[in-house]
Amino acid sequence: MSSTLQSILVYTFIWGSIYLLISLGFSLICGVLRIFHLGYGVIFVIAAYGTWMFMEDVGLGFIPSVLLMLLVQIGIAVVVFYRGVFQRYLEEEEILLTLSVLISIALMHLANYLYPVTAGVSIPSTIIDAMLKIGAVRISYQMLLAAFVGIVVTFVFVLMFLKTRIGLIVRAISQNLEAATLMGANVTKMYYLAIILSVIPPTICMLMIAPFWGVDPFMGSPLLMTAMLIAILGGLGNLKGSIVASYMIGFIHATVSFLYVSRFMGLAALIITLIVLMIKRGGLFAGETLW
Amino acid sequence: MKRNLFLIGISFICLAMIGEVGIAQAQSTEPIKIGFMGNLSAPSSISAKAAAMMAVDEMNQAGGILGRQIKLIVEDTKGEIPKCVEIYKKLVMVDRVLAVFIGEKVEMGVAGMEIGAELYPEYPHIFFSTIGSGDDIWHHVRDNYKKYKFGFQTYYFISTNYLKILSELNSEVFKKLIKAKKVAIVYEDMEWTKPLRKGLKDVSPRLAEVYKKNGLEVVYETTVSLDQKMFSSVFEEIAASGAGVVDCTVGYIDEAAFIKQWSQSSARNIPVSLWGGLAGMPPAWKMTEGKVVGVMIGSSMVKVPITKKTIPFMDNLMAKYKVGPIFGSHTTYDSLYGFKKAIEKAGGIGNIEALIKQLEQVEEVAVLGTIGWEPRYHYNLPYPKYITPIVQWQKGEMKVIFPLQFKQADYIPPDDLRR
Numbered sequence: 001m002s003s004t005l006q007s008i009l010v011y012t013f014i015w016g017s018i019y020l021l022i023s024l025g026f027s028l029i030c031g032v033l034r035i036f037h038l039g040y041g042v043i044f045v046i047a048a049y050g051t052w053m054f055m056e057d058v059g060l061g062f063i064p065s066v067l068l069m070l071l072v073q074i075g076i077a078v079v080v081f082y083r084g085v086f087q088r089y090l091e092e093e094e095i096l097l098t099l100s101v102l103i104s105i106a107l108m109h110l111a112n113y114l115y116p117v118t119a120g121v122s123i124p125s126t127i128i129d130a131m132l133k134i135g136a137v138r139i140s141y142q143m144l145l146a147a148f149v150g151i152v153v154t155f156v157f158v159l160m161f162l163k164t165r166i167g168l169i170v171r172a173i174s175q176n177l178e179a180a181t182l183m184g185a186n187v188t189k190m191y192y193l194a195i196i197l198s199v200i201p202p203t204i205c206m207l208m209i210a211p212f213w214g215v216d217p218f219m220g221s222p223l224l225m226t227a228m229l230i231a232i233l234g235g236l237g238n239l240k241g242s243i244v245a246s247y248m249i250g251f252i253h254a255t256v257s258f259l260y261v262s263r264f265m266g267l268a269a270l271i272i273t274l275i276v277l278m279i280k281r282g283g284l285f286a287g288e289t290l291w
Numbered sequence: 292m293k294r295n296l297f298l299i300g301i302s303f304i305c306l307a308m309i310g311e312v313g314i315a316q317a318q319s320t321e322p323i324k325i326g327f328m329g330n331l332s333a334p335s336s337i338s339a340k341a342a343a344m345m346a347v348d349e350m351n352q353a354g355g356i357l358g359r360q361i362k363l364i365v366e367d368t369k370g371e372i373p374k375c376v377e378i379y380k381k382l383v384m385v386d387r388v389l390a391v392f393i394g395e396k397v398e399m400g401v402a403g404m405e406i407g408a409e410l411y412p413e414y415p416h417i418f419f420s421t422i423g424s425g426d427d428i429w430h431h432v433r434d435n436y437k438k439y440k441f442g443f444q445t446y447y448f449i450s451t452n453y454l455k456i457l458s459e460l461n462s463e464v465f466k467k468l469i470k471a472k473k474v475a476i477v478y479e480d481m482e483w484t485k486p487l488r489k490g491l492k493d494v495s496p497r498l499a500e501v502y503k504k505n506g507l508e509v510v511y512e513t514t515v516s517l518d519q520k521m522f523s524s525v526f527e528e529i530a531a532s533g534a535g536v537v538d539c540t541v542g543y544i545d546e547a548a549f550i551k552q553w554s555q556s557s558a559r560n561i562p563v564s565l566w567g568g569l570a571g572m573p574p575a576w577k578m579t580e581g582k583v584v585g586v587m588i589g590s591s592m593v594k595v596p597i598t599k600k601t602i603p604f605m606d607n608l609m610a611k612y613k614v615g616p617i618f619g620s621h622t623t624y625d626s627l628y629g630f631k632k633a634i635e636k637a638g639g640i641g642n643i644e645a646l647i648k649q650l651e652q653v654e655e656v657a658v659l660g661t662i663g664w665e666p667r668y669h670y671n672l673p674y675p676k677y678i679t680p681i682v683q684w685q686k687g688e689m690k691v692i693f694p695l696q697f698k699q700a701d702y703i704p705p706d707d708l709r710r
Contacts, residue, residue: 003531007524007527011523011524015521109332112332113332116334116337117334117569117572117574118334118572118574118615118617119574120573120574120575120576120577120578121577121578122577122578122579122580124580126580129554129555129582131555131556131557131559137527138527138530138556138557139523140552140555140556141555142555143523143555211551211555211580212548212551212552212555213520213547213548213551214520214545214546214547214548214549214551215547215578216545216547222518222520253521254524257521257523257524257525258524258527258528261513261514262513262515262519262521262522262524262525263480263513263514263515263516263519265519265521266516266518266519
């Protein structure tokens with residue numbers, strides 16, 4: 001097998017798994033609450049800058065900082081986004097979308113104000129600073145680790161939705177809200193749960209990709225775009241679709257990068273998504289259900 | 292009666308003349324107004340603003356310019372072109388400033404220069420662009436001197452000089468310091484790299500050709516986009532190309548991601564040289580968790596006494612204005628001092644045309660060498676007059692490795708530094 005083909009296969013797996021981690025929370029919100037969470041990108045910013053704040057300003061260690069940041073993250077998701085926006089404006093989509101974006105932009109600017117680029121924000125989450133050789137391809141352990149974590153987190157989420165009672169209720173809500181309510185499902189409780197669960201993959205993602213990703217206050221926007229692209233391609237809110245779409249985008253990126261030129265990988269993914277949507281309206285999988 | 296009227300008339304004229312003199316004197320002691328505008332949320336503009344304030348404070352403490360104090364009016368463009376135009380008009384027409392300094396990206400400088408050209412006949416003033424990179428500002432002057440002669444550019448990024456000066460210096464660094472024979476070139480997809488990618492008609496061939504002429508073999512060329520986050524494929528291809536050095540004509544890409552991925556790629560032992568950007572700032576070490584070790588970059592933020600002004604500028608900016616020097620702060624500070632000297636040589640601010648002529652001839656000791664502007668094109672005098680040292684990240688610090696007269700350390704290969 002040629003080295004280019006090996007590179008494409010390896011990086012499809014690596015990038016696809018990372019994209020999965022980026023998009024999982026967004027797809028979950030789409031699937032359960034049936035909304036486009038345009039403030040999703042700020043979760044990555046809070047993960048990075050929250051951890052940094054607790055480490056640098058409060059002087060805590062890495063693990064306590066991450067745990068406290070996660071509490072802040074959940075607090076913002078529940079109080080600001082869910083109670084402040086989603087719950088109030090669930091029926092008024094334009095207000096909900098606008099407010100989500102505005103809150104997200106405000107938080108990014110706050111991060112920029114508190115820790116401008118000169119502050120040198122970073123997350124010391126490098127575990128193995130070395131390279132692994134797979135066939136003719138050399139890959140950093142850190143990327144590989146991020147990819148495996150992506151798969152594990154997705155597996156846990158899928159398992160939860162397929163094998164637990166809570167997962168069953170969440171799926172029922174995602175398929176038919178009225179029927180689920182009539183069957184006695186506590187929708188509000190499940191919404192809270194979905195909101196809390198949705199911050200976990202992007203938070204873990206940020207910690208995993210920080211060793212090879214740039215950290216800046218406005219990094220949330222491109223990450224939101226990636227999550228949206230995958231969710232749309234896969235079928236809004238369908239986790240099965242998100243998994244397939246993540247690896248498909250990973251494959252497009254790897255193919256364009258190794259066969260042509262890396263700067264067109266984003267454009268190529270957009271064009272192919274457009275073509276898919278023209279052929280299969282609604283994306284690869286039906287968006288009416290979470291799985 | 293006629294005689295009385297004549298006397299009254301003469302007295303009135305005399306009184307009026309005395310009054311005129313009084314007004315003229317009052318005007319000549321009024322502060323000279325200078326406007327500064329930039330995106331005051333961006334670190335480069337914040338630093339440039341502090342540098343402008345420092346220069347003005349120093350000048351005022353030393354007696355001002357020809358005995359007149361200087362008043363700096365600072366405005367925030369918020370990075371928006373319509374706002375930039377609106378502020379420019381306000382500074383020139385309402386505040387009646389003598390000069391407008393734009394410490395922001397080149398798009399803002401161009402917008403300011405266009406509105407400035409419209410205002411100039413009625414409101415003569417001077418314009419300086421002290422951060423904007425590229426050739427747009429000085430090309431305006433070159434192509435229509437009469438209309439844009441009031442505009443001056445102080446920034447390192449002038450593609451013509453890159454092709455004619457910096458590429459020659461780079462060739463020297465690559466061959467003599469790094470001992471490389473093969474070069475991989477990474478361009479960022481921006482307007483300022485276009486002459487490097489494609490050459491400048493009647494001026495210079497493209498960068499790869501310049502390197503080839505200097506005895507270096509270019510084995511790989513690629514362009515990366517500003518929104519790109521994944522560079523693994525680029526580094527794997529560079530490693531496969533057999534390059535001895537990676538020359539990155541970049542300044543605006545996600546350099547933290549670029550460097551982190553280089554340090555974890557097959558190309559990690561191939562030295563990387565960046566033309567500018569975030570990696571040339573002290574926080575780069577923290578931002579990359581030290582993965583920037585071994586990276587070379589053109590940086591004016593290293594403490595090396597290029598002139599007697601360099602170290603005091605860096606220390607005072609930090610101590611008194613609580614801002615670190617970033618790209619654009621040196622150029623803003625130096626431009627103000629060049630401007631001061633030109634006013635003094637012109638004997639005042641009454642004749643803007645004379646002031647422009649003086650700006651075209653002036654040379655003044657600056658933080659980074661000598662400040663002055665090329666008489667026909669109005670970009671600041673390049674290397675060796677104005678110097679951006681090439682530094683290498685070694686053990687948490689940037690060390691100057693070139694030019695040799697300012698050398699603080701020898702070049703060390705990245706793999707040796709990691710050990």
